[in-house]
Amino acid sequence: xxxPSPGKKRMDTDVAKLFERKYEVTVLGGLNxxxxxxxxxxxxPYEGGMWKVRVELPERYPFKSPSIGFMNKIFHPNIDEAxxxxxxxxINQQWSALYDLTNIFDSFLPQLLAYPNPADPxxxxxxxxxxxxxxxxxxxxxxxxxxxxxxxxxKAEEGMAESSSDSESTMSDYTDDAANDMDL
Numbered sequence: 444x445x446x447p448s449p450g451k452k453r454m455d456t457d458v459a460k461l462f463e464r465k466y467e468v469t470v471l472g473g474l475n476x477x478x479x480x481x482x483x484x485x486x487x488p489y490e491g492g493m494w495k496v497r498v499e500l501p502e503r504y505p506f507k508s509p510s511i512g513f514m515n516k517i518f519h520p521n522i523d524e525a526x527x528x529x530x531x532x533x534i535n536q537q538w539s540a541l542y543d544l545t546n547i548f549d550s551f552l553p554q555l556l557a558y559p560n561p562a563d564p565x566x567x568x569x570x571x572x573x574x575x576x577x578x579x580x581x582x583x584x585x586x587x588x589x590x591x592x593x594x595x596x597x598k599a600e601e602g603m604a605e606s607s608s609d610s611e612s613t614m615s616d617y618t619d620d621a622a623n624d625m626d627l
Contacts, residue, residue, distance in 0.1 A: 453505050457544040464545055475500040478514065479544075483592070484553040488584035489517075492592030496552070497527070498544065508538030511547065515600070516591040518584050520559040520570035530565045531555055 454475065461468050467480040477498040483489030495514040501507040511534065513527035521530040533542075533551050564570035572580035590596060 453543075454500050457505075460543060460545045461548065464549065466548060471497070475502075475504070479548060481548055481552060483588065484557050487557050488581045489556045489588060489592075492517075492588035493594065493597055494592050495597075496548075498547075505540040505543065508534050509544070509547070515596070516587055518566070518569050518587040519556065520561045520564040520566055520573050521555060522569075523565040524569075528565060529555070530560075530563060 451474075458468060458477065461479060469478040470476070471478055477500075479496050479498055481494045481496050483492035483494070494517060497510075497512050497514050499510040501509065511529055513522055513529070515527075516524060517527070518524065522528070523530075529552075531551060534547065559569075559573055561570035561573045569580065569583075572583060
């Protein structure tokens with residue numbers, strides 16, 4: 444039996460570190476695709492929010508940076524609202540094999556949320572509000588936290604996902620009932 448590759452060992456180690464730090468981690472498609480629940484940093488407008496962040500680890504990880512994106516909506520100058528893509532130099536251009544996944548969730552993302560860079564926006568509306576109407580920016584961020592990242596919003600989303608899988612059987616049950624009624 445062959446031993447796991449060094450990259451695979453590193454992935455396993457990094458995921459284990461996330462668990463140790465009490466992050467909720469879900470393996471998605473393959474073993475290199477994860478969803479990590481990330482809390483908004485304290486003393487920021489994002490405080491109280493819980494985001495699901497997709498992490499895709501490339502084959503050459505840790506020598507090549509992971510791809511990350513927010514799965515639920517967030518209002519931020521450096522995060523694309525539609526795709527969840529994050530514009531963060533330390534991940535996109537300055538990545539080092541010395542970094543690991545805990546750096547992303549313990550440092551890089553909290554710093555990004557606490558200190559947006561409106562000069563390099565992916566969301567120009569958020570950047571404009573941040574620079575010219577900071578009070579409106581904070582209000583909009585908090586509105587998004589409530590609508591898309593609150594405990595209630597996440598429970599509602601999970602409930603919708605469960606009911607959509609249940610609706611197939613419910614719909615067929617309804618169709619069968621209607622067919623039986625017609626036989627009468």
